[in-house]
Amino acid sequence: xxxxxxxxxxxxxxxxxxxxxxxxxxxxxxxxxxxxxxxxxxxxxxxxxxxxxxxxxxxxxxxxxxxxxxxxxxxxxxxxxxxxxxxxxxxxxxxxxxxxxxxxxxxxxxxxxxxxxxxxxxxxxxxxxxxxxxxxxxxxxxxxxxxxxxxxxxxxxxxxxxxxxxxxxxxxxxxxxxx
Numbered sequence: 611x612x613x614x615x616x617x618x619x620x621x622x623x624x625x626x627x628x629x630x631x632x633x634x635x636x637x638x639x640x641x642x643x644x645x646x647x648x649x650x651x652x653x654x655x656x657x658x659x660x661x662x663x664x665x666x667x668x669x670x671x672x673x674x675x676x677x678x679x680x681x682x683x684x685x686x687x688x689x690x691x692x693x694x695x696x697x698x699x700x701x702x703x704x705x706x707x708x709x710x711x712x713x714x715x716x717x718x719x720x721x722x723x724x725x726x727x728x729x730x731x732x733x734x735x736x737x738x739x740x741x742x743x744x745x746x747x748x749x750x751x752x753x754x755x756x757x758x759x760x761x762x763x764x765x766x767x768x769x770x771x772x773x774x775x776x777x778x779x780x781x782x783x784x785x786x787x788x789x
Contacts, residue, residue, distance in 0.1 A: 621656060629688065630671035631695075634661035678713075679783045689782035696786025700753050702726070726750055761787055 636659045642652040660670055674682065678697045679689040697711045697718075702725055710722035726749055728734065730742040738746075761784055772780075 625672070625686070627658075627670055627672035629674045629682070629686070629690075631673065631676070631690065633671045633673040635659065635671070635673040636661065679779070679786050683779050683783060689779040691782055691785070693782065693786055698754070698757060698787055700757065702753075723750070758787065 638657045638659060639654050640657070641654050658672065664670060674686060676695040677685075678695050679693050680697075682693075683689050694714055697713045699709055699711050700722060701707050701709045702722070708725060710718070710725075712719050712722065723746070727738055727742065727746040729749075730745045731738045732742070
């Protein structure tokens with residue numbers, strides 16, 4: 611559960627567990643009673659509860675939540691092939707403009723589409739015309755195409771001294787940016 615004041619943190623040891631998307635896991639924080647702790651102030655205890663049966667010798671997984679590869683790479687140092695939570699960021703209006711994070715299958719595109727379409731509609735009270743929709747569609751296509759053209763053509767070759775695992779993450783990132 612998160613609250614407005616929560617911040618992501620890394621916990622040594624616990625954050626060494628591999629990620630399994632959709633794996634049922636709970637993080638529990640318990641605060642010991644003052645009388646349970648002798649000397650000093652009691653420290654909270656963090657427990658990771660895995661809600662599926664484990665088998666002796668089997669790997670245990672954590673769940674870092676539904677995150678795009680860009681966030682997994684920067685925050686945790688790994689990526690997922692064919693990550694269903696990958697997004698691209700499209701921006702309208704220069705430096706101070708609105709940013710729209712769009713997921714696979716156009717998830718979250720509604721606000722971006724309304725903003726683009728409003729730039730072509732003659733009146734906010736009338737339904738957009740067929741021409742307005744075509745013009746707005748062309749603008750959206752140009753935005754995405756420009757972003758795709760800025761991406762490198764493929765993963766960097768290992769011959770350039772890049773570790774294979776970094777090249778793999780780079781490939782996963784590029785795959786998530788492509789339509």
